[in-house]
Amino acid sequence: MDAALLTPEEMGAADRATIAAGTPGILLMERAAAAVAAAAMRLSGDGPIALLAGPGNNGGDAYAAAALLKSAGRAVRLFHLVAKEGLAGDAAIAAGAYDGPAETLSSFRPGDFALVVDGLFGAGLARPLEGEAAAAVDRANAAPVKVLAIDLPSGISGATGAVLGTAVKADATVTFFRRKPGHLLEPGRSYCGEITVADIGISDDVLDTIAPTTFEAGPALFQGRLKVPADAGHKYDRGHAVVFSGPAHQTGAARLAATAALRGGAGLVTVFAPASAVLVVAAQLTAVMLRRCDDAAELRERLADDRLNVFVLGPGFGAGDKARDFAQAVLGAGRRLVLDADGITAFKDEPQALFAAAGEAARGRPGGEPALVLTPHAGEFKRLFPDLAAEDGLSKLDLARRAAARAGAVVVLKGRDTVIAAPDGRAAINASGTAWLATAGTGDVLAGIVAAQLAQGTPSFEAAAAGVWMHGKAAEAFGPGLIAEDLPQMLPKVFAGLCG
Ligand SMILES: NC(=O)C1=CN([C@@H]2O[C@H](COP(=O)(O)OP(=O)(O)OC[C@H]3O[C@@H](n4cnc5c(N)ncnc54)[C@H](OP(=O)(O)O)[C@@H]3O)[C@@H](O)[C@H]2O)[C@@H](O)CC1
Numbered sequence: 001m002d003a004a005l006l007t008p009e010e011m012g013a014a015d016r017a018t019i020a021a022g023t024p025g026i027l028l029m030e031r032a033a034a035a036v037a038a039a040a041m042r043l044s045g046d047g048p049i050a051l052l053a054g055p056g057n058n059g060g061d062a063y064a065a066a067a068l069l070k071s072a073g074r075a076v077r078l079f080h081l082v083a084k085e086g087l088a089g090d091a092a093i094a095a096g097a098y099d100g101p102a103e104t105l106s107s108f109r110p111g112d113f114a115l116v117v118d119g120l121f122g123a124g125l126a127r128p129l130e131g132e133a134a135a136a137v138d139r140a141n142a143a144p145v146k147v148l149a150i151d152l153p154s155g156i157s158g159a160t161g162a163v164l165g166t167a168v169k170a171d172a173t174v175t176f177f178r179r180k181p182g183h184l185l186e187p188g189r190s191y192c193g194e195i196t197v198a199d200i201g202i203s204d205d206v207l208d209t210i211a212p213t214t215f216e217a218g219p220a221l222f223q224g225r226l227k228v229p230a231d232a233g234h235k236y237d238r239g240h241a242v243v244f245s246g247p248a249h250q251t252g253a254a255r256l257a258a259t260a261a262l263r264g265g266a267g268l269v270t271v272f273a274p275a276s277a278v279l280v281v282a283a284q285l286t287a288v289m290l291r292r293c294d295d296a297a298e299l300r301e302r303l304a305d306d307r308l309n310v311f312v313l314g315p316g317f318g319a320g321d322k323a324r325d326f327a328q329a330v331l332g333a334g335r336r337l338v339l340d341a342d343g344i345t346a347f348k349d350e351p352q353a354l355f356a357a358a359g360e361a362a363r364g365r366p367g368g369e370p371a372l373v374l375t376p377h378a379g380e381f382k383r384l385f386p387d388l389a390a391e392d393g394l395s396k397l398d399l400a401r402r403a404a405a406r407a408g409a410v411v412v413l414k415g416r417d418t419v420i421a422a423p424d425g426r427a428a429i430n431a432s433g434t435a436w437l438a439t440a441g442t443g444d445v446l447a448g449i450v451a452a453q454l455a456q457g458t459p460s461f462e463a464a465a466a467g468v469w470m471h472g473k474a475a476e477a478f479g480p481g482l483i484a485e486d487l488p489q490m491l492p493k494v495f496a497g498l499c500g
């Protein structure tokens with residue numbers, strides 16, 4: 001449960017369960033404030049600190065942090081959106097215990113301070129910022145002053161990462177117990193700066209009843225399900241992945257995916273190429289094998305070999321009838337399929353045919369496990385799910401979840417904050433990677449790495465989450481100047497970090 005991300009409602013439930021079990025709310029607030037004060041000391045040097053306090057418990061944290069900083073001898077001034085008398089509950093108690101200077105938010109001038117601590121809104125943000133609060137945020141953002149956000153930068157939705165009205169651009173954010181989706185989803189992630197998760201004494205046991213369904217895509221989520229090569233294992237224990245190549249003039253994408261599948265841990269990888277492309281592909285492959293596969297009839301013959309357990313279709317393939325026929329043949333044979341790029345586009349006029357085949361294939365698998373993994377970027381997503389893409393107010397998390405449920409597939413909605421969603425409602429947000437991943441061919445590599453995890457027998461949701469995370473880590477390991485070909489070569493480093 002270390003990977004869990006809590007929605008603001010789930011965080012409220014964690015808070016209430018902890019209070020009901022005997023820890024007073026004001027104690028949680030004091031611990032939260034202690035973590036904020038420690039970060040503020042670190043960030044402010046010896047300079048003066050402004051604390052902005054909103055109308056709820058986020059403001060309460062600001063009052064309690066102000067009291068701690070003041071008693072540590074620091075120069076603090078507090079600016080409030082609502083006077084003390086307007087506060088309730090723990091926030092009122094914290095405000096009552098603070099005896100330092102407090103002024104209205106309209107008199108806040110960021111230039112007077114070394115650090116601004118943002119305690120305007122956190123998990124309780126319910127609508128766009130406006131008026132005095134929005135003006136204060138805009139002043140802070142325009143000034144060359146460091147900002148530390150309490151829980152979330154004010155204006156960022158904890159549930160979706162969206163900016164509501166305007167939002168604080170923080171250098172650092174201190175949150176409590178577990179992060180929220182808004183800390184990892186863009187644009188929220190870019191507004192948070194460096195994120196610290198403070199332990200305020202909420203027990204992990206509360207998660208048993210909350211049963212979170214959103215996670216960070218990282219080892220804490222998938223490591224227990226990942227297959228690492230066994231000491232005495234045979235290459236067939238690690239599966240046999242097949243990547244379909246396009247015609248002779250576009251084989252590069254399949255070769256990239258195939259190399260990535262091999263480096264990603266598949267025991268064997270074969271490229272299936274049309275007769276016209278066989279010589280071109282053969283000239284450029286070594287450990288990856290090659291077979292001719294011209295049409296659906298030939299593919300059905302090849303599918304009689306049930307050691308071929310995972311297929312990648314789409315990179316450089318062409319988005320015509322053949323892509324649809326091949327995808328349906330693979331799913332019809334009950335094999336797992338990573339459908340990417342042209343493979344996705346091929347179904348734009350009849351997505352239901354794909355979803356029906358995916359549903360049928362899943363029903364034939366143990367536990368109804370999804371057989372199809374879709375890896376669209378935003379444009380491809382729109383082709384398969386135009387109504388969802390057009391609907392207002394859906395976060396990337398909502399989009400991927402709704403699509404996964406409809407398609408009976410694991411959906412990997414790609415981007416800087418890739419979301420992986422399963423039909424059962426679980427979703428993961430990836431935070432690994434660098435801006436250098438936005439380059440040609442990296443999607444082909446991702447499809448190959450995901451296929452490798454599937455080939456080894458990792459369940460579809462975890463395999464997709466692991467593949468996305470590894471892909472990002474490979475980019476981080478390479479650093480600047482990355483092109484797609486560099487990613488597979490970085491995978492040994494990623495595995496070294498994972499397997500020790
Ligand atoms: N959970 C935990 O374990 C712990 C949580 N802690 C802290 O509590 C924080 C959550 O506190 P919270 O629930 O009081 O919400 P918070 O963000 O302070 O704001 C709610 C207030 O803002 C108002 N309001 C909303 N939007 C607005 C807008 N645009 N413009 C103007 N007003 C707006 C809203 O008004 P209403 O919607 O009711 O009209 C309500 O009055 C959390 O982030 C963390 O810092 C810690 O103390 C330790 C333990």
Ligand SMILES: [K+]
Pocket residue numbers: 058118119120121122149150151152153154
């Ligand atoms: K805040």
